[in-house]
Amino acid sequence: MKLFVQIPCLDEAGTLPLVLATIPRRVEGFDSVEILVVDDGSTDGTAEVARRLGVRHVVRHPSTLGLARSFRDGVDYALAHGADVVVNTDGDNQYPSERIGDLVAPIVAGQADIVVADRQTATIEHFSPFKKRMQRLGSRVVSAAAGVELPDAASGFRAYSRGALLRLNVVTQFSYTMETIIQAGNKRLRIASLPITTNAKTRESRLFSNIWQHMGRSGRAIVRSWIMFRPHLVFLTLGALFFVAAAVPAVRFLVFLAQGDAGGHVQSLVFAGAMLVGALLCLALLVIADLQRTNRTLVEEALERVKELQYGPRRVVLDGVPDGVPDAVPGGVAPSATDRVPDHVPGEQDAPA
Numbered sequence: 001m002k003l004f005v006q007i008p009c010l011d012e013a014g015t016l017p018l019v020l021a022t023i024p025r026r027v028e029g030f031d032s033v034e035i036l037v038v039d040d041g042s043t044d045g046t047a048e049v050a051r052r053l054g055v056r057h058v059v060r061h062p063s064t065l066g067l068a069r070s071f072r073d074g075v076d077y078a079l080a081h082g083a084d085v086v087v088n089t090d091g092d093n094q095y096p097s098e099r100i101g102d103l104v105a106p107i108v109a110g111q112a113d114i115v116v117a118d119r120q121t122a123t124i125e126h127f128s129p130f131k132k133r134m135q136r137l138g139s140r141v142v143s144a145a146a147g148v149e150l151p152d153a154a155s156g157f158r159a160y161s162r163g164a165l166l167r168l169n170v171v172t173q174f175s176y177t178m179e180t181i182i183q184a185g186n187k188r189l190r191i192a193s194l195p196i197t198t199n200a201k202t203r204e205s206r207l208f209s210n211i212w213q214h215m216g217r218s219g220r221a222i223v224r225s226w227i228m229f230r231p232h233l234v235f236l237t238l239g240a241l242f243f244v245a246a247a248v249p250a251v252r253f254l255v256f257l258a259q260g261d262a263g264g265h266v267q268s269l270v271f272a273g274a275m276l277v278g279a280l281l282c283l284a285l286l287v288i289a290d291l292q293r294t295n296r297t298l299v300e301e302a303l304e305r306v307k308e309l310q311y312g313p314r315r316v317v318l319d320g321v322p323d324g325v326p327d328a329v330p331g332g333v334a335p336s337a338t339d340r341v342p343d344h345v346p347g348e349q350d351a352p353a
Helices: 016-022 046-052 067-080 097-108 129-146 162-167 177-186 211-229 231-258 263-311
Strands: 002-009 032-040 057-061 085-088 114-118 158-161 191-195
Touching (some): 002 067, 016 097, 067 085, 067 263, 085 162, 114 177, 129 177, 158 162, 162 263
Parallel strands (some): 032 057
């Protein structure tokens, strides 16, 4: 069993040593712990700092591509190099890396596919009351979309099993955190939560410039995920609202018509007709979204099989024997994880050992 701890970084040369110093080199249930730094176009020498501190796995983007792309490229690299579990943490030393063992324990025990750290945002001193309320609201919306109960859906300190990563596909350009949770919940993956206490704040977030920008981008990602996975709920709700908006003026017009005074109230009938057209459009969009959801399901199943061919099948330990690895092969030697993956991933680079 191999554990990869990936650290997406953007100009984290000052805080990266703090993160690396607290990552455990031995974790129960794993034969090895590998550290992967994903440098998203840093200009302060973050990649060089990582190599100088002994990090063997470094993926560097020539320009800043965003957190979602950094996460996706890191996952691809880790899977290609035989990862059974991938832990994601931040390069600003926000999360307690010494809790990695606790974070992966439910996956090792076979009790969860994904574990998300709960930062207990209500207790974080530098969070304003407004930000705390928005965090709670956002987590509730994401939990409802995913069909699971998560107190901190925006937390970036989380662990994924190999099987979960083969089934998840990040398509957003902003942040993977909420999208992967909504996907996982709708794909019936098991998601657990682990309460943690965050470290002291070292800098302002570089993912967004203010809370309103974060809310706007997160809101778009959540709405997109809702439409992708629960189109019936979205479009039936909109259709019902349009229908009610059409029914009220229509009934008003009929009342005046019955009283013989309909001539001056034609505008109610026009408005009702427009709202009824909106309701019918929602039903049409529902049919299209449902067909697209069916196509997306087929495409994702094909992608999962492609990933298994590219990275090797998922390996779950059953009675001490990794599932997906042959019990015996000619010559009596089972292939290792690295035997089934390419030595190099295009566009990525290893630092010298």
